[in-house]
Amino acid sequence: MKKLISLVVAIIAACAAVPLLSAAALHGGGAMADCPPTATPTTAAPGIGDAPTVIAGWDAEQTANIATIIGVGNTKRVPPWGWVIAVATVIQESGLRNLPGGDRDSIGLFQQRPSQGWGTAKQLADPAYQAGKFFHKLLTIDGWQQMPLTDAADAVQRSAYPDAYAKHEADAVVLVSAVVSRFGRVIPGGVEQCVSSLGWALPAPGPIVSGWRTADRPTHAGVDIGAPRGTTIRAAAGGIVVTVRCNVSEGTCDTDGSPSIKGCGYYVDIDHGQGVTTRYCHQLRRPSVHVGQSVAAGQPIGIVGSSGNSSGPHLHFEVRINGVDTNPVPFLAASGVHIGQPV
Numbered sequence: 001m002k003k004l005i006s007l008v009v010a011i012i013a014a015c016a017a018v019p020l021l022s023a024a025a026l027h028g029g030g031a032m033a034d035c036p037p038t039a040t041p042t043t044a045a046p047g048i049g050d051a052p053t054v055i056a057g058w059d060a061e062q063t064a065n066i067a068t069i070i071g072v073g074n075t076k077r078v079p080p081w082g083w084v085i086a087v088a089t090v091i092q093e094s095g096l097r098n099l100p101g102g103d104r105d106s107i108g109l110f111q112q113r114p115s116q117g118w119g120t121a122k123q124l125a126d127p128a129y130q131a132g133k134f135f136h137k138l139l140t141i142d143g144w145q146q147m148p149l150t151d152a153a154d155a156v157q158r159s160a161y162p163d164a165y166a167k168h169e170a171d172a173v174v175l176v177s178a179v180v181s182r183f184g185r186v187i188p189g190g191v192e193q194c195v196s197s198l199g200w201a202l203p204a205p206g207p208i209v210s211g212w213r214t215a216d217r218p219t220h221a222g223v224d225i226g227a228p229r230g231t232t233i234r235a236a237a238g239g240i241v242v243t244v245r246c247n248v249s250e251g252t253c254d255t256d257g258s259p260s261i262k263g264c265g266y267y268v269d270i271d272h273g274q275g276v277t278t279r280y281c282h283q284l285r286r287p288s289v290h291v292g293q294s295v296a297a298g299q300p301i302g303i304v305g306s307s308g309n310s311s312g313p314h315l316h317f318e319v320r321i322n323g324v325d326t327n328p329v330p331f332l333a334a335s336g337v338h339i340g341q342p343v
């Protein structure tokens with residue numbers, strides 16, 4: 001079992017950048033035009049082979065079925081959001097189990113029916129076959145990546161209870177994340193091209209104008225990205241917003257700060273789980289997220305400005321692991337995201 005999952009994860013690690021880049025090309029410009037496609041990871045991700053065989057609350061059979069679905073989706077170059085739709089569908093249809101029967105002549109993981117042209121009963125007994133049929137049909141649906149999960153799933157399944165899929169979206173994201181990456185990947189529809197195969201995104205484009213703990217700034221706990229005023233700031237990975245605050249030693253966060261003012265200005269902290277947090281400082285105005293909000297990798301959380309201890313517009317970005325600040329550049333590079341991309 002573990003071998004299978006490791007294999008699937010290895011395949012994803014090797015190939016996922018291709019469909020991600022294809023998705024970027026297909027999407028063209030649009031709302032995400034300022035989100036550069038992520039690059040293939042240049043180094044093996046830490047712990048990529050450590051995907052859990054059993055995820056809390058789900059047993060090995062269910063986890064193996066998720067790995068099968070993801071493996072088939074990846075082979076067919078279905079973007080990761082499609083994997084989430086498939087897993088949410090299967091949670092509803094069969095509880096992630098390859099059932100021998102079901103309602104009328106429904107069979108298996110996806111509860112597809114021989115009488116409806118999905119295949120023979122023998123073919124449909126194979127989870128990989130069912131997953132393949134699901135993805136084949138999903139890819140024929142115009143605009144499926146922009147649809148609510150329920151609509152996309154029902155366009156494939158034609159369920160009597162289409163609204164039932166939506167309630168499994170959060171679980172599906174977590175399960176796909178756990179199998180694909182130890183970092184708890186969260187994949188929003190429509191910004192997949194912003195997100196690396198390991199679930200991380202560039203917080204803002206722009207050159208590095210000041211590095212982490214450099215010789216002349218040994219206490220500089222983050223990296224300064226020289227993005228212009230007004231640039232969208234994106235969550236570097238999925239997580240929960242734990243801080244939204246204005247922090248200045250004098251004045252307000254609604255005007256530009258200066259080097260003589262102390263504080264991060266308007267800033268956001270996101271907790272990504274597993275002891276990893278990120279911080280986004282000097283925002284132009286009160287951030288668009290609130291404490292307790294779940295955010296996805298690549299999701300906009302604010303706008304670049306110059307509030308607080310700042311000499312000009314930029315994003316001060318920090319990564320902390322168990323509270324200890326860590327150089328964000330190699331940390332994100334290991335997850336397939338390269339800070340310092342041109343605006």
Ligand SMILES: [Zn+2]
Nearest residue numbers: 222223224316
């Ligand atoms: Zn800084």
